[in-house]
């Protein structure tokens with residue numbers, strides 16, 4: 001089976017109704033990123049940060065995977081598929097993808113404030129108990145915090161993502177402005193003879209040559225990618 005790696009960003013979930021981060025009306029326009037997505041912001045006002053992620057978790061209950069997530073999942077019938085996502089939502093999982101690397105954490109999980117990366121203290125919240133409050137403690141006795149990689153923090157799963165690029169045949173980027181590193185740098189690890197497709201309705205700056213840009217929304221773009229390219233290489 002040919003091996004495809006997808007790199008996805010907020011744009012793939014936009015058609016499900018989840019805001020992107022940048023651009024008009026993006027999440028970072030309405031919430032100062034340094035308050036809700038940095039360790040310093042969390043130290044300063046943990047209640048506000050917990051509340052921000054509680055709200056985003058609640059919002060997840062109201063949304064469902066769209067066709068782009070579903071087509072990515074369905075490709076597992078014909079390809080060896082890995083999804084590397086910057087998204088913290090669980091829409092790839094709910095669409096049925098089985099091999100997902102969450103670079104920036106997962107909204108449905110919480111972890112220890114003292115040791116955020118210690119797997120022993122990571123816990124998945126149940127849909128009927130999504131809210132974390134001050135005083136809720138992780139198994140090590142520290143405050144539970146969102147299992148989110150904030151700005152200025154290490155990205156522990158980047159090595160898994162680089163590893164996933166070994167022997168790939170096709171690399172597909174969907175709905176990311178490629179502004180945030182190290183995720184954006186993954187493209188540099190893709191060998192130059194591997195075809196790269198980029199699906200985004202807006203212009204995205206890519207330095208690499210030979211990227212086939214599909215200037216469409218995620219679902220329409222995925223349909224196009226399958227019909228025009230993937231159905232011919234299986």
Ligand code: OAD
Nearest residue numbers: 009010011014020021022086175176177178180202217218
């Ligand atoms: P951005 O908000 O920076 O970029 C979203 C991209 O999606 C843009 O290129 C849009 O043009 C595109 N887009 C919008 N609608 C789309 C649609 N219907 N179909 C396809 N694409 C569409 O989001 P990311 O690049 O994912 O990190 O942001 C990267 C990281 O920055 C996030 O993971 C988050 C954020 O700060 C953390 O929270 C650590």
